Amino acid sequence: MPTDPRLTKANPARAAMVGVSDFDGVLRGKHVLGEDLSDGDKVIKFSEAVLAWDCSDRVIPASFTQKPLSAFGDADLRILSGTGRSVSLGDQHLYLAEFTGSHENICPRGILRRVLRRAAEHGYDCTAGFEFEFMLFKENADTIEEKPFGEWAPLTRGPFGYSIARSVAQHELFDEILALCEKARIPLNGLHFETGPGVVEASLRHCDALEAADRATIFKSMIKAWAQTRGMMATFMAKVSEEWPGQSGHIHISMSSDSQNAFYDSDAFGNVSKLMRRFIAGQLEYMNEFCVLAAPNFNSYKRLVPGCWAPICPSWGVDNRSCAIRAIPGEPSAHRLEYRLPGADLNPYLALASAIGSGILGVETGPALPASIVGDASAEMCRPSARLPQSLSEATSRFAESAAASDVFGERFVEAFSCSRRWEWEAVQHRVTDFERRRYFEII
Incomplete structure (x- = not known):
């Protein structure tokens, strides 16, 4: 299969990871492909479950998301374009993000802000x-x-x-x-x-x-x-x-x-x-x-x-x-x-x-x-x-x-x-x- 041209070293922002802090300070995230994350703060959907997990990925029995425990959906995640940087001696790039909307008031970065x-x-x-x-x-x-x-x-x-x-x-x-x-x-x-x-x-x-x-x-x-x-x-x-x-x-x-x-x-x-x-x-x-x-x-x-x-x-x-x-x-x-x-x-x-x-x-x-x-x-x-x-x-x-x-x-x-x-x-x-x-x- 040919390599997607968007994933080349010349365009690291198009093959970057996005990370958001949970309550324990652990960065949770994923690769976001095909978008230039350095071009303005974008909002994507991301699982709200990370705000209800402990450090071993067990669901904490409390309604952090104001929904039933079995109904975790997606939340709005703001990708912070100014935070992009290499996080390896190679070419792995990471952008930080923060929860926004109804989840901002329990987002650790939002609390500091x-x-x-x-x-x-x-x-x-x-x-x-x-x-x-x-x-x-x-x-x-x-x-x-x-x-x-x-x-x-x-x-x-x-x-x-x-x-x-x-x-x-x-x-x-x-x-x-x-x-x-x-x-x-x-x-x-x-x-x-x-x-x-x-x-x-x-x-x-x-x-x-x-x-x-x-x-x-x-x-x-x-x-x-x-x-x-x-x-x-x-x-x-x-x-x-x-x-x-x-x-x-x-x-x-x-x-x-x-x-x-x-x-x-x-x-x-x-x-x-x-x-x-x-x-x-x-x-x-x-x-x-x-x-x-x-x-x-x-x-x-x-x-x-x-x-x-x-x-x-x-x-x-x-x-x-x-x-x-x-x-x-x-x-x-x-x-x-x-x-x-x-x-x-x-x-x-x-x-x-x-x-x-x-x-x-x-x-x-x-x-x-x-x-x-x-x-x-x-x-x-x-x-x-x-x-x-x-x-x-x-x-x-x-x-x-x-x-x-x-x-x-x-x-x-x-x-x-x-x-x-x-x-x-x-x-x-x-x-x-x-x-x-x-x-x-x-x-x-």
């Missing part, structure tokens, strides 16, 4: 940059099914964060990641080995907040696909093993007004402006209520424990990495905050919406800002009453009951997302693990 509009109404533009830690294993999809976890081989053994020797030894892999990101228009600020076996950290360059979330979403899918082409598996789980550190998904955020950094005040403590103080106060005030957007999985809460470079309570400090929010002083062009609550398992759109939405609430309502923490925030605020939610179930309940969440994200989204997280909790909590069998089988 809603929050950014609220910031813009106050005269502020938001800039963000994501950092991801991910773990590489010398395994494939078959071997991880066939072998117990203890036999999985990570790319490297032991810790050795920031190891130059390992970076040199693995330079071919690093060169490919850098080339992949350059081709995909996802510029990096840094790439290095982190603490833990096979753990790599990539810092994505800051940009407009919506574009930053787009880049982060593509980056995660792209790295996982690339690893498989190299006979490896990449994971962005928050906590792969209790014996290893967790994997973070920190977000750097700043706000500007009239092209000036509104977070910066050269005369203030830590250069933290009055606006930045109100913004951080809002993030702390609503962190427990919005936590599930930054820690959306059962596994997320196994990272939020003492001693793992992850926050355990709402706290802030100037250049203090033990806090949930780290104010990073610097010149006006670099002054920002680091939102350290999320793990690498985040949905970029929803985690950023949580971080900015809570900050904007602080700007609007002016809650008191607690004292900044000097020293280990885990030691300073170890009281049970000060802790972040301890489980997905607790975090989901707080979110579902939050009037602030309904105000910022909309009642329909709060209801739909809460239902999806309850389903996720129930899908995992009833499982009996090998650890439980080893611990209880004989002795109890």
